[in-house]
Amino acid sequence: MIEIKNLSKKYGQSDGIIDVSLTAEPGKVTAFLGPNGAGKSTTFRLLLGLDRADRGSALIEGKPYRDLTAPLWTVGAQFDGSGAHKGRTGKAHLTWMAQSNGIPHSRIGEVLELVGLSDAARKRVGAYSLGMGQRLGIAAALLGDPRIIVLDEPTNGLDPEGIRWIRGLLRTLAANGKTVLISSHLINEVQHVADHIVVISGGRIVQSGNVNELVAGHDDLEAAYFDWTGNAAKGNAA
Amino acid sequence: MSSLVATASKASLFRAELTKLITLRSLWITGALTWLIVVLVGWSQARPVGDALRTNDPGLAPGASPETVGFDWVALGLIGIIVIGVISASSEYVSGQLRTSLVAVPNRERLYLAKCTALTVFVTLLGVVTIPLLSLLSQSGLDELSVINGTVPASLILRWVGAIAFWDAIALIGFALGILLKQTLIPLFALIVVSQLSLMLLLLTPVFAYLPTVAGVLLFDPGLVTGSYPDADLGTLSAAIVTFTWTAGLVAFAGFRFSTRDARG
Numbered sequence: 314m315i316e317i318k319n320l321s322k323k324y325g326q327s328d329g330i331i332d333v334s335l336t337a338e339p340g341k342v343t344a345f346l347g348p349n350g351a352g353k354s355t356t357f358r359l360l361l362g363l364d365r366a367d368r369g370s371a372l373i374e375g376k377p378y379r380d381l382t383a384p385l386w387t388v389g390a391q392f393d394g395s396g397a398h399k400g401r402t403g404k405a406h407l408t409w410m411a412q413s414n415g416i417p418h419s420r421i422g423e424v425l426e427l428v429g430l431s432d433a434a435r436k437r438v439g440a441y442s443l444g445m446g447q448r449l450g451i452a453a454a455l456l457g458d459p460r461i462i463v464l465d466e467p468t469n470g471l472d473p474e475g476i477r478w479i480r481g482l483l484r485t486l487a488a489n490g491k492t493v494l495i496s497s498h499l500i501n502e503v504q505h506v507a508d509h510i511v512v513i514s515g516g517r518i519v520q521s522g523n524v525n526e527l528v529a530g531h532d533d534l535e536a537a538y539f540d541w542t543g544n545a546a547k548g549n550a551a
Numbered sequence: 552m553s554s555l556v557a558t559a560s561k562a563s564l565f566r567a568e569l570t571k572l573i574t575l576r577s578l579w580i581t582g583a584l585t586w587l588i589v590v591l592v593g594w595s596q597a598r599p600v601g602d603a604l605r606t607n608d609p610g611l612a613p614g615a616s617p618e619t620v621g622f623d624w625v626a627l628g629l630i631g632i633i634v635i636g637v638i639s640a641s642s643e644y645v646s647g648q649l650r651t652s653l654v655a656v657p658n659r660e661r662l663y664l665a666k667c668t669a670l671t672v673f674v675t676l677l678g679v680v681t682i683p684l685l686s687l688l689s690q691s692g693l694d695e696l697s698v699i700n701g702t703v704p705a706s707l708i709l710r711w712v713g714a715i716a717f718w719d720a721i722a723l724i725g726f727a728l729g730i731l732l733k734q735t736l737i738p739l740f741a742l743i744v745v746s747q748l749s750l751m752l753l754l755l756t757p758v759f760a761y762l763p764t765v766a767g768v769l770l771f772d773p774g775l776v777t778g779s780y781p782d783a784d785l786g787t788l789s790a791a792i793v794t795f796t797w798t799a800g801l802v803a804f805a806g807f808r809f810s811t812r813d814a815r816g
Contacts, residue, residue, distance in 0.1 A: 362657045363650060364813040379657040388654075396651035398575065398642055405574035406651075413567035413655045415560070437576075438646070453651065 315494055320359055320369035330355050330516040337494040342487045344507035345496040352516040353496035357465050361390055385414040389454030390463040395446035399439030403449050416457050424452040443470030461492040468502050480506050504534045514542040568669035578635055585631025586681045593621045593685040597692025604696055614778020617696045618707055621689025622772040625714045632718045633742045636725025639670050641735040649814050659810040674722040678715035713771030720767055720798040727805035757782035766793035
């Protein structure tokens with residue numbers, strides 16, 4: 314379970330996020346939808362303790378992320394791309410991560426196979442395509458077989474087959490009782506995969522709820538989205 | 552699972568950081584080149600320096616003695632050590648690596664400590680396989696002037712320890728600057744320039760003896776400094792305190808910044 318309450322953060326003169334609240338529950342895919350620059354990644358950074366919030370709280374199973382010991386057993390997170398140094402091999406990247414959290418070495422082969430990177434495990438990350446980097450980031454997120462998965466724009470750089478694969482993966486994870494929180498600016502993707510959506514625009518939450526209930530009264534999610542976020546979002550969202 | 556979680560100890564964190572270092576190609580190539588160049592240059596110069604010592608050649612560096620032969624090449628290896636120290640820090644600030652590191656280890660103080668420990672172990676091991684070999688090869692060119700007559704004198708072993716400590720200190724200073732500046736080029740350039748020019752700076756004032764790149768040399772080859780600049784003789788204990796203070800101060804300050812600032816790579 315992820316609980317974010319009244320989270321605010323300013324970076325210099327930029328607005329950052331203001332009073333963001335959301336809950337992601339086990340067994341569901343919760344999608345954080347909004348245009349580029351709306352505050353999705355900022356919220357994830359605060360949730361994962363990478364930046365400090367000015368106000369509010371972000372808790373994972375009742376604790377701030379920074380208080381988790383060996384967090385990869387509880388939370389798997391992936392930001393845009395692999396998050397790996399380009400000079401290391403994919404396998405070396407997962408090896409240090411596993412060591413840092415006491416995860417058995419055997420798990421590395423399992424997640425590499427799961428994301429379809431077994432053959433590229435000994436290649437340097439610098440030689441990976443965008444999609445392969447994305448898959449490595451997802452492998453890292455799944456390394457500790459965590460109860461909670463947080464993925465920032467997981468379909469970025471994936472080809473159609475990869476997008477189909479990630480949809481299936483997310484649904485499987487949720488079906489297995491995991492808490493899945495993803496961010497996306499792709500309305501169609503969210504509609505395909507999410508049970509619950511939280512829409513952010515200009516750093517503020519503008520809508521939140523069950524996808525089917527929220528779309529009721531609109532032609533589809535895209536029409537609803539532009540109603541909630543206003544015309545200004547049209548230029549950014551696809 | 553709980554027992555497995557419990558194994559995510561300080562030791563496993565240290566092992567993870569050591570894995571990070573040795574799986575970074577630029578680091579182990581720099582380490583290998585440092586070893587190769589220092590040992591090769593030391594070996595190739597052993598005989599000519601031995602001849603110069605025997606004939607009291609005026610071209611010999613001031614302060615040179617049979618026991619310190621070869622130690623001037625420690626400074627040559629220092630360039631590689633600086634590269635290793637800086638890159639071990641700055642490699643966190645590319646390709647989103649820092650985000651991943653902090654997601655895996657959100658306790659920043661523990662992560663920072665593990666990084667410092669791993670770097671110190673890496674550089675110490677490099678020093679252990681380089682500096683005694685450099686010294687022994689250099690002694691082999693001295694023939695009857697060699698200080699090694701069946702056994703290695705304790706004073707020579709202490710010089711090895713001093714030189715390795717000097718490499719450790721400079722690597723950690725490079726690491727601290729890399730963390731503070733979050734990049735490679737500026738700390739690399741600044742440290743290499745200071746390390747290579749610091750003896751010349753003593754021409755201006757002996758105060759520059761308090762630079763870590765000078766005080767550190769006093770730990771293993773004081774004659775290299777005091778042969779030309781007698782006023783720069785701090786004594787071994789003071790030199791150790793100066794080197795330690797620079798290192799601990801910079802490492803602590805960088806650690807404070809690492810722990811408190813937002814993780815914008």
